[in-house]
Amino acid sequence: MIEIDWVAFLRVAGAALAGAMLVVGFYAVGLRMLVRAGRAPVVAPAEFTDAITVISEKEARKAAKAAAKAAKKSPLTEGQKRLALLAAYGSFALCAAAVVAGLVLIIAK
Amino acid sequence: METAALIVVLVIALALFFDFTNGFHDTANAMATPIATGALKPKVAVMLAAVLNLVGAFLSTEVSQTISHGIINEKEITGLSFLPIIFAGLIGAITWNMLTWLLGLPSSSSHALFGGLIGATLVGASAAAINFGAVLSKVVLPALIAPFTAGVIAFAATRLAYAITRRYDNKPDGRDGFRWGQIFTSSLVALAHGTNDAQKTMGVITLALIAVGWQSSAQADPHLWVIIACALAIALGTYMGGWRIIRTLGKGLTDVKPAQGFSAETSTAATILASSAFGFALSTTQVASGSVIGSGLGRRGSTVRWRTVGRITIGWVLTLPASAAVGAFAALLVVWFGNWGILLDAILAVAIIVALFLRSRRSAVDAANAMSEVADSGLAVKVPRKAPPTRRRRALLREEAQQKAADASRATDRKDAQR
Numbered sequence: 001m002i003e004i005d006w007v008a009f010l011r012v013a014g015a016a017l018a019g020a021m022l023v024v025g026f027y028a029v030g031l032r033m034l035v036r037a038g039r040a041p042v043v044a045p046a047e048f049t050d051a052i053t054v055i056s057e058k059e060a061r062k063a064a065k066a067a068a069k070a071a072k073k074s075p076l077t078e079g080q081k082r083l084a085l086l087a088a089y090g091s092f093a094l095c096a097a098a099v100v101a102g103l104v105l106i107i108a109k
Numbered sequence: 110m111e112t113a114a115l116i117v118v119l120v121i122a123l124a125l126f127f128d129f130t131n132g133f134h135d136t137a138n139a140m141a142t143p144i145a146t147g148a149l150k151p152k153v154a155v156m157l158a159a160v161l162n163l164v165g166a167f168l169s170t171e172v173s174q175t176i177s178h179g180i181i182n183e184k185e186i187t188g189l190s191f192l193p194i195i196f197a198g199l200i201g202a203i204t205w206n207m208l209t210w211l212l213g214l215p216s217s218s219s220h221a222l223f224g225g226l227i228g229a230t231l232v233g234a235s236a237a238a239i240n241f242g243a244v245l246s247k248v249v250l251p252a253l254i255a256p257f258t259a260g261v262i263a264f265a266a267t268r269l270a271y272a273i274t275r276r277y278d279n280k281p282d283g284r285d286g287f288r289w290g291q292i293f294t295s296s297l298v299a300l301a302h303g304t305n306d307a308q309k310t311m312g313v314i315t316l317a318l319i320a321v322g323w324q325s326s327a328q329a330d331p332h333l334w335v336i337i338a339c340a341l342a343i344a345l346g347t348y349m350g351g352w353r354i355i356r357t358l359g360k361g362l363t364d365v366k367p368a369q370g371f372s373a374e375t376s377t378a379a380t381i382l383a384s385s386a387f388g389f390a391l392s393t394t395q396v397a398s399g400s401v402i403g404s405g406l407g408r409r410g411s412t413v414r415w416r417t418v419g420r421i422t423i424g425w426v427l428t429l430p431a432s433a434a435v436g437a438f439a440a441l442l443v444v445w446f447g448n449w450g451i452l453l454d455a456i457l458a459v460a461i462i463v464a465l466f467l468r469s470r471r472s473a474v475d476a477a478n479a480m481s482e483v484a485d486s487g488l489a490v491k492v493p494r495k496a497p498p499t500r501r502r503r504a505l506l507r508e509e510a511q512q513k514a515a516d517a518s519r520a521t522d523r524k525d526a527q528r
Contacts, residue, residue: 004246008387013258015386016379017265023375024266027290028273028368031283035276041286043367067281099297102379106304106386107168 165303176312201436
């Protein structure tokens, strides 16, 4: 009689889902907070090749201008912006902590 | 004993070559999406993938133990007779891998290895020598479940990433920042690849060492020199394979947005790392492909191209039995001709490797034969260039239209009243 540990599959799926959601969630919240703090990241591709259909050099420049314009028009006070920036860094730190915790759990097993 | 030592050396050489081809083939699994979105310069991406594969190989030995102490019942096989079987299994795996690579068919290096070993053991020993429970629970079921799980996770993660960063005022949403994140998530995928794929070869070499009596079967962990050799082989393969990707850059990659790539890579890394911790020997290619499809579906308005999905799936399903058949044939030569059969197998292996080398020199490198199936998987999902509006955006547009209509009617009423 072949015994299959179905619980192990559920644990793998659960751990992977929880890990991925935490990492993506914290990182996305961090970006949202950066935007709120008036520092919307505009990251041009490291190298513009034919493969990158996502953004061209011209589009990257346009996006940088739009981000600077939006930051100027932000209705938030300086204090609120600083708080948002702090929340953004905190969120990125939690994202990194989730990755490190996952790796430590695997290595320790 | 001298013959046994010679076969062990052959098995180790062949296993390390298999490890090299595995890295060579799978560089794109980790690095196709960051290169596509421009998160990393191709040269940096390849170097990073090689280094992290090397590091990943040292992190866990669970998968190696599944191979060396799981799928084969060593007790059912007399020590020295088992060596030619492992050798034949490797021949089966390499042959099928090379054949699918040359023909451009989707395949999995890991399943080719399992198939080859199982086929060779069935013919060279007996069905009792295979632990079907372990094969089913640690190889077959994870192969079926993992790509689907990764796809579902990638779908949910992509939706989450877009939902959190969505803005309705047309101001910058900061999603470009996912390009930074991709540097880390693609690194995680490379690390995860090292924890799962390098282990498979370690398992095979450990199995050979146990068979010849150079390692106690009670010792589950591979020797340190085995870990180092396998880690170096997969890292070297990854590095060498990467140059082909750089040369072919610009063709064959699908439109991958940074948020989508970030989610897909996180899902791939999470699934592989969690599976490695439980000793599930996955196909990293299949998991990465599932994630790319899932994250594509996570983008609004996307639809599945079922024909492409079907083609990829058939390739995956075929790998295990086909490589088992080749492994069984190689084992049959050993059963029929004894040591001459081993020599015949060795000649076969060298002929395949040389043929592959000559063929790869002759044929032009293009997207069809250098990119992995992961890039192909992106084609399984059709994403419109302009995504349809969200429910909230539709409601806003409706509200705006109603407001405009009301304003227009008020203006008309005023004009009528003035007249």
